[in-house]
Amino acid sequence: MARCGDHDGCCDGESHTKNIDLGFKYSLYMRIDKENVECLNESVEGAGKKIFKAWEERKDNSKYVESDVDEELLFNIPFTGNVKLKGFIVRGGMENTHPSIVRLFKDKPNMTFDDTSAKADQEIELVQDNEGTVEYPTKVVHFSSIHHLSLHFPKNFGASKSVIYYIGLSGEWTPAHRHGVTICTYEAVPSISDHKTSTLDSVSREIQ
Template identity: 65%
Template sequence: MSGHNHGHGHSCAGDHDHDDTPEMGFQYSLYQKIDRENMECLNESVEGAGKEVFKTWEDRLNVEKIVESDVDEELLFNIPFTGNIKLKGIIVAGSDDETHPSKIRLFKNRPHMTFDDARIKADQEFDLHRDAQAVLEYATKVVTFSSVYHLTLHFPSNFGSETTRIIYIGLRGEWTEAHHHGVTICTYEARPSVADHKADVNPDSLSHEII
């Protein structure tokens, strides 16, 4: 995909090792809240492979479920959720070689992004370390990534290979059910009492509360 802009922005440090404890499977369960039917991965060499890297913690190192880029090293995931999430951390695992992605860029609530769209400044980005065991977590800015209904992950580069391979992407955080009730307008009318009968009531004195 020629014409992609491989800009180098500011990266935020925040990675740390993770212990392989039983509770990790619970913490990294946000993959269950992905709307897989509407999720898309751009520049995947095998259609549908991008969805396979969002898997259980126990299955995170299964190399039979990977995604590899197609015509160049870039990959872009558009990930809608079934509700709202508060993203607290992310793990990216690949092979311990040049195919491992070297950078990740995160965008909040921008559905159906393309590689051209990803030229804008990311909400957060990290320089990645090679992680073949899924032990490095990158801590996101929770204030920024709260109330997320759509997450875009852009991998613009790797460590020197023509294609990028990803084995596992883990998302840690909280999920809440989305409320699709639209905007509710409540109107409160000023009603004069008998004691206030001498007061003039302005018919336009209505209070509107938007919930």
């Protein structure tokens, strides 16, 4: 009986299990508010939001984003709840179009390139990953409860434009508690004289 390492394909069972695990692990794309994803400097409008897809579709080259006037790309990614971001995968293009650095910002909606001069919450050097299997861990302490993520790719490996086919996000998602809570003052025995001109006052506030 062949053992792992004896020949190619002997570990298909183990590989299949790993694929299932990674597919489940990188399912956070389903918790992205896709309609409101924004990609700055994309050459085709709306292309950026299409690269947030299932891990099994990461090699689908029909869906990709290419930068426009230079190599920079900036993604504004809102979530449908609170997210504990644990890691990510970036599958970029060939021939040096793959981004070489990513800068992560938490809870800064509507970022522009002017805002990227600020210090990032985390900055990571990327490798050229044409398979979409290299995982990058995040500093979970910085991303333990976020509702928005911005990804800034300032440069690539030397090409004039950048190409990204897939961005996978892993982590935990919980519903956002956005319902208002009304705080009222009640009287055990109301007095008519106290209510000649007004009713009970109430104060409402939204819990984020």
